[in-house]
Amino acid sequence: MSSLPPAARSRAARRLVGAAARGRFALPVCMRCGAVQYPPRDVCVRCLYERLQLRAVPEGGTLLAVTTVRVTTDPWFRARLPWRIGSVRLDSGPTAIAHLHGGCEAGARVRLELKLDRSGEAVLFALPAVETATMQDDRQLREFTQEPRGRNILVTDGSSALGRETARALALAGARQVWVGSGQSSPAFAPRAVPSAGATDLPNIMPLVLDAADPRQLQQCAAQIGAELDVVVNTADGFRAGGGLSPDGAALVRASFEAVVVGLANLAQAFGPALCARAADPAHGMPAWVNVLSIYACASRPEWGAYSAAHAAARSYLSCLRAQFGRAGVRVAEVLTGPLDDPAHSDQPPPLVRPGQVAAAVVELLRAGREEVVVGEVAQDLLARLADSPKALERELARGVP
Amino acid sequence: MSLPARIARRRYDDVVIAAPVTIPYQRHSTQSAHWWAGRALRRVLEVARLSAADVDGLAVSSFSLAPDSAVGLVQHLGVAPRWLDHIPMGGASGVVALRRAARAVQAGDADLVVCVAADTNQVDSFRNTLAGFSRFAQDASHPYGAGGPNAMFALLTDHYMRRFGVQREDFGRLCVAQRANAARFEHALLRAPLTLEQYLAARPVCDPLHLFDCVMPCAGAEAFIVTRAPVAAALSLPAARLLATIERHNAFATDAIQERGGWLLDAGELWDMAQLGPRELDLVQTYDDYPVISMMQFEGLGLCAAGEAAQFVRNHTFTLDGTLPHNTSGGQLSVGQAGAAGGYLGLVEALRQVTRAALGNQVERARTALVSGFGMINYDRGICTGAAILRGD
Ligand SMILES: [Zn+2]
Numbered sequence: 001m002s003s004l005p006p007a008a009r010s011r012a013a014r015r016l017v018g019a020a021a022r023g024r025f026a027l028p029v030c031m032r033c034g035a036v037q038y039p040p041r042d043v044c045v046r047c048l049y050e051r052l053q054l055r056a057v058p059e060g061g062t063l064l065a066v067t068t069v070r071v072t073t074d075p076w077f078r079a080r081l082p083w084r085i086g087s088v089r090l091d092s093g094p095t096a097i098a099h100l101h102g103g104c105e106a107g108a109r110v111r112l113e114l115k116l117d118r119s120g121e122a123v124l125f126a127l128p129a130v131e132t133a134t135m136q137d138d139r140q141l142r143e144f145t146q147e148p149r150g151r152n153i154l155v156t157d158g159s160s161a162l163g164r165e166t167a168r169a170l171a172l173a174g175a176r177q178v179w180v181g182s183g184q185s186s187p188a189f190a191p192r193a194v195p196s197a198g199a200t201d202l203p204n205i206m207p208l209v210l211d212a213a214d215p216r217q218l219q220q221c222a223a224q225i226g227a228e229l230d231v232v233v234n235t236a237d238g239f240r241a242g243g244g245l246s247p248d249g250a251a252l253v254r255a256s257f258e259a260v261v262v263g264l265a266n267l268a269q270a271f272g273p274a275l276c277a278r279a280a281d282p283a284h285g286m287p288a289w290v291n292v293l294s295i296y297a298c299a300s301r302p303e304w305g306a307y308s309a310a311h312a313a314a315r316s317y318l319s320c321l322r323a324q325f326g327r328a329g330v331r332v333a334e335v336l337t338g339p340l341d342d343p344a345h346s347d348q349p350p351p352l353v354r355p356g357q358v359a360a361a362v363v364e365l366l367r368a369g370r371e372e373v374v375v376g377e378v379a380q381d382l383l384a385r386l387a388d389s390p391k392a393l394e395r396e397l398a399r400g401v402p
Numbered sequence: 403m404s405l406p407a408r409i410a411r412r413r414y415d416d417v418v419i420a421a422p423v424t425i426p427y428q429r430h431s432t433q434s435a436h437w438w439a440g441r442a443l444r445r446v447l448e449v450a451r452l453s454a455a456d457v458d459g460l461a462v463s464s465f466s467l468a469p470d471s472a473v474g475l476v477q478h479l480g481v482a483p484r485w486l487d488h489i490p491m492g493g494a495s496g497v498v499a500l501r502r503a504a505r506a507v508q509a510g511d512a513d514l515v516v517c518v519a520a521d522t523n524q525v526d527s528f529r530n531t532l533a534g535f536s537r538f539a540q541d542a543s544h545p546y547g548a549g550g551p552n553a554m555f556a557l558l559t560d561h562y563m564r565r566f567g568v569q570r571e572d573f574g575r576l577c578v579a580q581r582a583n584a585a586r587f588e589h590a591l592l593r594a595p596l597t598l599e600q601y602l603a604a605r606p607v608c609d610p611l612h613l614f615d616c617v618m619p620c621a622g623a624e625a626f627i628v629t630r631a632p633v634a635a636a637l638s639l640p641a642a643r644l645l646a647t648i649e650r651h652n653a654f655a656t657d658a659i660q661e662r663g664g665w666l667l668d669a670g671e672l673w674d675m676a677q678l679g680p681r682e683l684d685l686v687q688t689y690d691d692y693p694v695i696s697m698m699q700f701e702g703l704g705l706c707a708a709g710e711a712a713q714f715v716r717n718h719t720f721t722l723d724g725t726l727p728h729n730t731s732g733g734q735l736s737v738g739q740a741g742a743a744g745g746y747l748g749l750v751e752a753l754r755q756v757t758r759a760a761l762g763n764q765v766e767r768a769r770t771a772l773v774s775g776f777g778m779i780n781y782d783r784g785i786c787t788g789a790a791i792l793r794g795d
Contacts, residue, residue, distance in 0.1 A: 005548075006544050008533065008540050013541035085549075095782055
């Protein structure tokens with residue numbers, strides 16, 4: 001097993017993981033006196049009140065001191081020395097130790113982000129206050145991102161506009177090569193069909209015959225490309241309308257689970273070991289598995305009940321992969337999207353999500369090193385209502401409010 | 403609500419300190435902290451010609467005693483004290499153990515207290531100590547490069563140098579003088595002469611800290627006895643009186659970064675209680691895991707003004723024959739840092755000096771000594787500070 005950075009954390013510190021996963025900057029704040037708490041505490045350092053909640057706080061700070069660590073007791077950092085850290089006075093009050101971008105100098109203003117480290121734990125990363133064009137290329141920053149530039153990426157399902165747009169966006173983002181799989185749902189897939197998706201000008205896109213329903217075929221694919229593979233983006237959507245009162249309800253569930261859940265499991269079994277092996281070599285960046293999921297994985301939409309259930313199951317299985325691939329140092333991320341603007345959803349009211357929006361979100365997620373991104377107003381609205389009241393949302397979805 | 407005015411601190415009357423013991427340090431040890439503590443206790447009893455049954459009180463400090471505490475140790479060592487304390491304050495442990503024991507003896511809760519600090523240093527134990535050092539360190543400093551105290555002190559040093567215009571040469575003067583003192587102290591692990599040029603040319607460890615700014619972790623033990631003057635006299639033990647002590651935790655918590663320590667809040671009380679001033683000292687022992695913190699002690703304890711330690715260092719010499727003998731055994735920087743025993747090292751050495759029992763490094767006319775402690779980088783700064791003034795006959 002490859003080494004990972006120190007992963008022990010208190011419960012209070014682990015509450016930062018959710019914000020880091022979504023790319024938000026939030027710290028515990030006292031609900032009585034408003035004092036921002038860092039390091040995370042269980043009781044307010046100013047007034048001893050025990051209700052502390054995560055709140056968005058200003059991202060700015062001043063870098064008070066800098067050091068370059070050249071000797072460490074930790075094997076993961078030892079493979080990455082020298083390592084710069086600093087002491088940052090946050091505009092919100094406390095002082096924090098943070099990983100530093102190479103452009104941060106003592107005395108200067110910085111902007112903080114919560115990042116997930118290779119262990120999947122939340123850490124603070126300080127960036128120069130003023131953005132520059134080459135900022136993403138920083139050696140230390142790239143340990144916390146899965147920047148697509150220069151990397152080898154598999155998009156599993158090129159049979160959909162979603163898959164083709166995602167491949168194109170990754171190719172344009174500078175991926176070294178993007179393999180586009182034929183997808184299980186399109187047995188008649190013609191590899192040559194991929195460039196016709198408007199990507200003829202992108203020589204780094206290569207079609208790949210890939211059947212997510214066939215483990216043996218997948219093993220052959222993995223043998224072919226696995227050694228170079230950095231990122232897998234699973235775009236299999238398997239959309240089928242219908243729920244509990246459909247005459248073919250059980251068959252519908254079976255088909256949805258085959259396409260979405262069994263397909264994911266097959267793909268993970270074939271390509272997961274390759275990603276885990278890749279993660280052990282510090283010369284490569286952090287490998288990632290990105291799964292596009294319907295927002296109805298979080299709350300069932302009754303008229304699409306089988307589809308919702310399959311995506312909920314896939315999301316649960318993804319959590320399992322996150323734990324198990326995570327132990328090897330592989331990021332497992334999800335892109336939650338509202339209904340897509342494609343032929344299958346032509347009867348749906350706006351706003352729908354254009355496939356290109358999801359594709360852009362995949363690129364952004366990798367670039368920022370996030371674990372979760374939500375695409376489209378429908379999806380964001382649904383999550384807000386879910387956080388507010390799951391039962392109210394269930395009734396609203398039952399009454400046909402999407 | 404306003405509280406009644408504080409009462410004046412009571413003096414320590416006839417409380418004395420005796421039987422300074424250092425168990426020679428080793429770079430690594432396969433033995434346990436119990437083994438090192440046991441050797442220190444036995445040596446104290448040999449020096450005082452006592453038996454284990456005479457151990458009336460015991461104070462223990464150690465980082466590597468787990469899963470035991472002082473409780474496990476009394477059964478392990480077969481002593482039955484009527485007073486027991488476990489003091490997990492790292493570099494402040496010596497001064498704090500002394501204060502606790504002194505009041506217990508003065509009040510009659512114990513007539514003779516043995517204070518022991520012991521730590522082992524097995525090959526991987528330093529790494530484990532760092533990884534699980536404290537909740538805040540686990541959550542908010544260790545995951546940032548796992549540089550340990552080197553990294554946190556590097557940040558404090560970087561800030562201090564820019565804030566007060568301090569140069570590496572200023573730190574080097576202290577380190578070079580301590581190494582010269584260590585040449586005369588047989589237990590120091592690092593006794594090879596060190597020049598300022600060698601100090602400046604050393605490899606960087608955590609910028610701006612270089613090799614000779616950092617202590618070497620090792621195994622070892624230190625101990626002493628706190629009792630009443632008549633007891634020490636009956637045992638024919640040379641002893642020092644305790645003139646004053648102070649202790650403080652988490653001072654200046656809202657300072658953005660540590661550039662001063664708790665001594666600054668309590669130094670007035672220390673000198674008042676001792677009824678003397680910094681100019682009457684014959685020697686000073688600071689807690690020196692890094693030279694920057696010795697500078698903060700000079701400032702905090704009133705030897706010089708805040709921010710002026712570098713000038714103070716330029717104006718003094720710190721060798722055994724210097725204008726202000728300082729860390730006369732070589733300090734932790736030359737003797738080694740044996741975990742919590744590092745918090746006893748200066749106190750035990752000061753006790754030897756003022757009782758004329760130094761081990762080859764006696765300062766002439768050493769009568770009054772200041773000992774300072776600093777402990778526990780819980781997160782980004784040291785939390786515990788303390789100091790004591792001892793006087794020999
Ligand atoms: Zn509060």
